[in-house]
Amino acid sequence: MLSDSNARLAAARGLTSPRGRREAGRFLAEGAQSVREALGRPGTVLEVFATASAAQRYADVLAHAEPGSVALISDRAAASLSETVHPQGLIAVCSSLDVSLADALGRTPRLVVILVEANDPGNAGAILRTADAAGADAVLFSADSVDPYNGKAVRAAAGSLFHLDVVTGLDPAAAIAECRAAGLLTLATTGAASLDLDELTDQGTLRGRTAWIFGNEARGLPAELLQAAERSVRVPVHGRAESLNLAAAAAVCLYASARANRLQPLS
Template identity: 60%
Template sequence: MIPVTQHHFRPGDPLFTQRTPRVVSAVKLHRRRDRDKAGRFLAEGPQAVREALAAGAVRELFVTESGRTRHRELLHGEPFSVVTDDAMDALADTVVPQGVVAVCDLLDIPLDAALAKRPRLVAVAVEIRDPGNAGTVLRTADAAGADAVVFAGDAVDPYNPKCVRSSAGSLFHLDVVRAPDAAATLAALRGAGLRTLATSGYGAADLDDLIDDGSLAAPTAWLFGSEAHGLPDELRDAADTAVRVPIHGRAESLNLAAAAAVCLYASARAHRR
């Protein structure tokens, strides 16, 4: 909910600049420590802002004069502050900003709260460091109908501006969990009745075989490791099954985002049959 201290902009009102205190405070949210301290993050661009508004997560809305015209439907009925182009450059993370940025409440919930909802499909990003990959996993999980995405271990912050942008609004559609202890996360997932499947190029089980034998119809948590190092050995070994995605052509492997899409959609199909 946007605070009542924010007003509806009227012609003639002064524009906010880079030095306006509310802009200064928002710009600090580019840093993870300031996001965690404030409990807020930035969502940039019309798609992310639209989904943030629909989720009721927006606390403050900034728009340029040109953006106010381009995004008229998005802003209809919403209080907002008009900022200078220089201020928008400071607020935005992109080289060519789209003219609208929202300050949003952090969305993550505790792991036990997410598991209490009895999810059937969970994506677990273990020590993924690249924010673009993390955002793509969020978007893919949302598209496949997953209930939650868990960022386990020393993983990238899902509220990193590039991650938020790469998720294309999906960050606002499912449960987001930050769980620094990956081993405890795995134990909790298994304790909640989820079958834990660890992706590995050397996994003993072939994804095609799991599709054929119907075992993917069970509630499942897929574990995906970083693109550079994969899953830690101890976590892969502790999962119920290590699964490899078959390579039928001559490619050496799939990248993280592609492997996540293949695995999550295989489970999604099994759940809907």
């Protein structure tokens, strides 16, 4: 068992801060689901820390780790790596997953998400999870959005972070322009749009390759980005609620695209 003062543990603890993650090009994935999916992406997991009880409980997960990459640690050390009240005792040190926008678009994605100034890590993780479930290919984060490798975001993504192309640090206007140049229809979401999602669906517009653009949880998208997108769209609200939160609105839009493509895809 590693000592609580071990240098490897100290380096891993540094990954609980944004600066530490940025400088190391690494992040932590905690819990059985996240670690399992991380191990399923070749070259991602650098090492795994587990308490004795977690190693026994999640032996099926650890069976997929590289020989010699798993180290036993104390419950105290596991707590120091965790950002949860009740740590699961299983943590993987992972290489950052960032790809360039050019590489992501070069794979001819069918469904893309652009997040602009998305500040809540729980929302970011939930959108990553929903994007994966809806069959999206990439999630793009503006430079002023939350770090997708934040512990809460990684947990909320429930392993989906490891299934998608992730692009970070983007200028959103440039990202929208590049998506348009790559043949993606760019759709900006705003409650003030005259066109609603139902109309867009009925028109058959969502059968094509699409990039959905979502803004800040409180302020939405700035005017210049609404203008940069090809169309602005609102999610219709049929009841008395003022609006949907960001993650819910993203889920509705992404599944509308997924359904349109499943029923009658364009070549």
